[in-house]
Amino acid sequence: MPITAPSKRTSAAARAVNALALAALGGALIFTISVVRDESRVVRMRDASIRQAAGLATSDDLRVLDPSTSRTEPLPARAALLRGVMRAREASSDPAHARVLLVEARRDVAQALATRPIWGEAEVARAYVELLDHGPESPQAIAALAASYRAAPFLRDSAPWRIRFGVAVWPRLDAQTQDRLVSETAWLAEASGRTYAYALGLVAGSPAEPLVRSRLSSSSS
Numbered sequence: 001m002p003i004t005a006p007s008k009r010t011s012a013a014a015r016a017v018n019a020l021a022l023a024a025l026g027g028a029l030i031f032t033i034s035v036v037r038d039e040s041r042v043v044r045m046r047d048a049s050i051r052q053a054a055g056l057a058t059s060d061d062l063r064v065l066d067p068s069t070s071r072t073e074p075l076p077a078r079a080a081l082l083r084g085v086m087r088a089r090e091a092s093s094d095p096a097h098a099r100v101l102l103v104e105a106r107r108d109v110a111q112a113l114a115t116r117p118i119w120g121e122a123e124v125a126r127a128y129v130e131l132l133d134h135g136p137e138s139p140q141a142i143a144a145l146a147a148s149y150r151a152a153p154f155l156r157d158s159a160p161w162r163i164r165f166g167v168a169v170w171p172r173l174d175a176q177t178q179d180r181l182v183s184e185t186a187w188l189a190e191a192s193g194r195t196y197a198y199a200l201g202l203v204a205g206s207p208a209e210p211l212v213r214s215r216l217s218s219s220s221s
Contacts, residue, residue, distance in 0.1 A: 041076060041079045042079045042082070044079075045075070045078075045079040045083055045086075046082055062090070064083055065083070065086060065087050065090055065101065065104075075108075075111075077112045077115035077116055078112070080108045080109075080111045081109060081119075084106070084109040084112065084125055084129065085105070085125050085128065087102070087105035087108065088128050088132055091105065102129060102132060102133045105125075106129050106133075109122055109126045109129060113126070118151045119152075120151040120152025120158070121148075121152070121157070121158055123145075123147040123148035124145075124155065124158040124162055126147070127141050127145045127148060127162070128161075130143075136165065136168060137169055145162060145165060145166060145173070145177065146173070146174060146176075146177045148162060149162075149177050149180040153180050153184060154183075155184075159184055159187075159188050160188075160198075160202060162184075163181060163184060163202045164202055166178075166181040166208075167181070167202065167203050167206040167208055170208060178208070182208055182212050183215065185202060185212045185215075186199075186215040186216050188202075190219065200212065200213070
């Protein structure tokens with residue numbers, strides 16, 4: 001056997017290892033680029049949603065509400081959820097196009113929940129869509145609110161909205177959802193000195209108010 005054979009085998013093995021390493025590196029790079037691209041789209045959608053809520057949406061911001069974008073621009077789950085909220089918000093101020101916007105908003109929220117089935121914020125968004133489409137006391141809206149509390153008993157950003165909604169439909173909530181609403185309100189009140197009066201104001205004059213005050217008294221004693 002020629003004495004060069006072992007070195008040839010070693011060289012071939014080294015090339016194979018290098019090829020595998022390059023393939024792995026290439027795959028990692030593609031994954032990283034994909035993650036960065038997705039995160040960038042989430043950030044852009046979040047910023048557009050903030051501008052819309054403030055009444056400062058640009059034409060580019062509102063372009064994403066076009067129903068055709070659901071088919072031509074698939075989004076990461078968080079971006080889809082933000083777009084769903086934007087569409088629902090637009091539907092509330094545009095009765096002429098509300099039906100189409102709510103259909104698309106529901107599709108966006110469903111896409112988000114399909115990716116992450118237990119997601120409190122997405123259930124809050126679903127409750128908002130169902131409230132606009134079927135009314136605040138509809139079984140669909142009530143069920144989504146209850147699901148949001150099961151998925152996430154405490155939500156920093158969505159707490160005020162769902163507390164207000166829950167108080168407005170208090171008699172229709174099951175006992176567990178009522179208890180979770182009381183707990184979240186007490187939690188919000190105790191978050192800082194600045195939120196105490198604000199949180200109590202969310203339930204002022206409602207059947208939930210004495211329950212929240214009692215919960216706060218118990219936690220401080």
